[in-house]
Amino acid sequence: xxxxxxxxxxxxxxxxxxxxxxxxxxxxxxxxxxxxxxxxxxxxxxxxxxxxxxxxxxxxxxxxxxxxxxxxxxxxxxxxxxxxxxxxxxxxxxxxxxxxxxxxxxxxxxxxxxxxxxxxxxxxxxxxxxxxxxxxxxxxxxxxxxxxxxxxxxxxxxxxxxxxxxxxxxxxxxxxxxxxxxxxxxxxxxxxxxxxxxxxxxxxxxxxxxxxxxxxxxxx
Amino acid sequence: xxxxxxxxxxxxxxxxxxxxxxxxxxxxxxxxxxxxxxxxxxxxxxxxxxxxxxxxxxxxxxxxxxxxxxxxxxxxxxxxxxxxxxxxxxxxxxxxxxxxxxxxxxxxxxxxxxxxxxxxxxxxxxxxxxxxxxxxxxxxxxxxxxxxxxxxxxxxxxxxxxxxxxxxxxxxxxxxxxxxxxxxxxxxxxxxxxxxxxxxxxxxxxxxxxxxxxxxxxxxxxxxxxxxxxxxxxxxxxxxxxxxxxxxxxxxxxxxxxxxxxxxxxxxxxxxxxxxxxxxxxxxxxxxxxxxxx
Numbered sequence: 428x429x430x431x432x433x434x435x436x437x438x439x440x441x442x443x444x445x446x447x448x449x450x451x452x453x454x455x456x457x458x459x460x461x462x463x464x465x466x467x468x469x470x471x472x473x474x475x476x477x478x479x480x481x482x483x484x485x486x487x488x489x490x491x492x493x494x495x496x497x498x499x500x501x502x503x504x505x506x507x508x509x510x511x512x513x514x515x516x517x518x519x520x521x522x523x524x525x526x527x528x529x530x531x532x533x534x535x536x537x538x539x540x541x542x543x544x545x546x547x548x549x550x551x552x553x554x555x556x557x558x559x560x561x562x563x564x565x566x567x568x569x570x571x572x573x574x575x576x577x578x579x580x581x582x583x584x585x586x587x588x589x590x591x592x593x594x595x596x597x598x599x600x601x602x603x604x605x606x607x608x609x610x611x612x613x614x615x616x617x618x619x620x621x622x623x624x625x626x627x628x629x630x631x632x633x634x635x636x637x638x639x640x641x642x643x644x645x646x647x
Numbered sequence: 648x649x650x651x652x653x654x655x656x657x658x659x660x661x662x663x664x665x666x667x668x669x670x671x672x673x674x675x676x677x678x679x680x681x682x683x684x685x686x687x688x689x690x691x692x693x694x695x696x697x698x699x700x701x702x703x704x705x706x707x708x709x710x711x712x713x714x715x716x717x718x719x720x721x722x723x724x725x726x727x728x729x730x731x732x733x734x735x736x737x738x739x740x741x742x743x744x745x746x747x748x749x750x751x752x753x754x755x756x757x758x759x760x761x762x763x764x765x766x767x768x769x770x771x772x773x774x775x776x777x778x779x780x781x782x783x784x785x786x787x788x789x790x791x792x793x794x795x796x797x798x799x800x801x802x803x804x805x806x807x808x809x810x811x812x813x814x815x816x817x818x819x820x821x822x823x824x825x826x827x828x829x830x831x832x833x834x835x836x837x838x839x840x841x842x843x844x845x846x847x848x849x850x851x852x853x854x855x856x857x858x859x860x861x862x863x864x865x866x867x868x869x870x871x872x873x874x875x876x877x878x879x880x881x882x883x884x885x886x887x888x889x890x891x892x893x894x895x896x897x898x899x900x901x902x903x904x905x906x907x908x909x910x911x912x913x914x915x916x917x918x919x920x921x922x923x924x925x926x927x928x929x930x931x932x933x934x935x936x937x938x939x940x941x
Contacts, residue, residue: 458653458686461707465714466649473708473715481786498801503718503786506936510801522939529708532941551941552701554694567939571695 475528478505479564479597484523489586497521511568511575511583518575521583522567523592526600532565533600543584556580560592562599649721652713653686653706656930659923660684668918671895672811675885680808680924689930694938708937709930719783720929722854726783727925729850730776766821766911767833768845771867772855773813773921778870779854780925784932792873799877805931809924811885814878815892816918821911824889827875827882834868842867 456462464470484507491497494513501508505525510517526533536559539547546566548558556577557567566587568580659682660666666682673680683689690702690709713720778795785798802810818826839860842848848855848863857863881887896910 456651456653456657457703458651458706458710461710462651462653462714465711470714473711473718499798501785501932501936503936506786506940508935508939520935520939524940529940552694552696552698552938554696555938565940569694569939 473528474504475525477597478525478528479595480504481507483595484564484592487523487588487592488521489583489588492586516572518570518572519580519583520567520569520571521587522565522569523587524565524567525597526559526563526565527597530600533559533563536562536565537601543581544589546589548581548584550577556584558584558589559601560589561595561597562601563597564592564595566592649714650724652710652720652724652930652933655724655926656684656686656689659926664917665919665923668816668896668914669808669812669920669924671892672808672815674891674895675815675887676807676811679804679811681804683805683927683931686930689927690934690938693931693934696938704941705934705938708941709933712937713933719786720933723780723783723929724926726776726780726851726854727929728922730773730847731919731921732850763822764833764837764841765845766817767830768837768842769847769915770813770817770822770826770830771834771871772842772845772847772851773817774874775855775867775870776851776921777809777813779851779856784929792870796873796877799874805924805927809920809928810878810881811887812918812920812924814882815887816911816914816920818878819882819887819889820892820914824882827871827878831868831871831875834864834871837864839864 465473481502481504485499485502488507488509489497495518496510496512498510498512500510500520505528507523509521511519511521524532535549535551536547536557539549539559541548543556543558546558546560548556550556551567554570555567557565559565566584566589568583570576570580661682661684669680669682683692686706687702690696690705694705696702696705712718716722778792781795781798799810814826818830822829842864843860852860852863855863855866857866893910
């Protein structure tokens with residue numbers, strides 16, 4: 428009886444205390460941990476110093492064709508993105524990124540069961556299909572319209588200049604396993620080019636674009 | 648301490664003067680803007696993704712990219728926030744306390760309209776802010792004004808409505824239908840000392856390309872000259888007129904008709920459209936990148 432009476436008296440106090448504490452602090456978020464991990468002294472960079480320049484990837488994107496327009500969208504270090512438009516509708520995003528900044532992105536291809544143009548390919552979430560070139564460069568097509576499904580994504584993945592991309596000299600992030608069920612022909616086997624360079628010393632030409640003075644310096 | 652991008656996007660207002668002012672532009676750019684707010688909600692709408700684990704992964708990568716200062720997203724957010732608050736800095740400190748709760752008629756008693764020169768510089772600085780922030784966010788395919796102009800032709804949703812607001816609220820309302828010609832001529836006749844005393848310019852000058860005020864003014868002039876054609880075509884194509892804008896704004900800013908210079912100053916102080924839509928553009932591009940890199 429005494430205990431019940433005490434509890435009754437204590438309840439409003441506890442309630443007030445809880446309200447006070449929750450009112451003073453912002454609501455917890457599922458991103459609090461990553462915020463903590465990526466801020467402050469010695470927090471890791473999101474993009475690796477050795478990542479390819481985004482501009483390097485531009486030449487490997489497919490060109491506009493038929494009803495489809497391929498429009499430049501973003502170009503950051505280790506990443507380039509184009510919009511795929513049909514009429515006024517964006518049907519998909521086309522991207523290439525250097526997984527050296529995020530090795531876990533490359534790791535998902537290690538056990539890939541499918542191959543597209545000889546490269547390991549996986550579906551991700553409900554709207555994306557990707558493939559990995561040289562165990563490092565990820566090429567993705569991400570649907571942005573219901574009319575653009577997996578078949579269209581795979582179709583557009585094959586329109587990239589994948590062989591050109593495979594000429595890049597970056598060291599592999601992962602070594603994809605060869606699948607017995609899907610034999611890969613030697614000509615399009617994804618291999619790390621630094622291990623067996625096809626063209627030693629090959630470098631992509633640098634294109635100088637004339638720019639007005641003063642010029643803008645893109646970030647990253 | 649770094650801002651938390653997920654909180655910034657979560658706290659974007661769903662209503663208020665800024666949102667109402669932007670929605671009043673729907674007549675001219677129909678269906679372009681739907682005021683996308685909330686971090687997770689933005690991820691879902693932008694990517695079409697419904698898988699919770701995937702949404703979490705996209706959000707985490709986006710947060711990491713934003714927090715890496717070298718990526719330029721923090722500077723872009725700062726630019727969008729600063730250009731809005733700096734342009735609204737005129738007026739007394741007492742008045743500043745009333746922002747957001749003031750009515751237009753109450754506001755008239757406390758302020759004099761911005762001089763045309765200050766308004767012109769504001770317009771030019773906001774335009775150059777868009778060029779610089781766009782480069783910081785998108786990295787710009789290429790790195791020149793020419794590339795920005797190509798991208799401008801492809802602007803949509805919150806980016807397009809921001810440009811519509813720029814030409815409307817900072818161009819047509821305070822300066823009239825010939826705002827672009829008027830402003831360009833004015834900027835061309837300005838000296839570095841003219842812009843150095845302008846609050847909006849002072850707010851963001853360190854991020855404007857150019858070694859000194861002369862170089863920065865030159866870049867602003869060049870930016871304005873390059874985008875003038877786009878602005879004129881945009882205004883003509885969308886049929887944006889002063890009276891059309893007043894009809895739409897009159898719905899919630901009573902007594903504004905006939906006091907255009909005051910209305911311009913009122914919008915300047917009360918409507919934070921650069922910060923609002925700039926944050927939305929940043930979140931969209933950040934999320935587009937995050938989902939692709941995973």
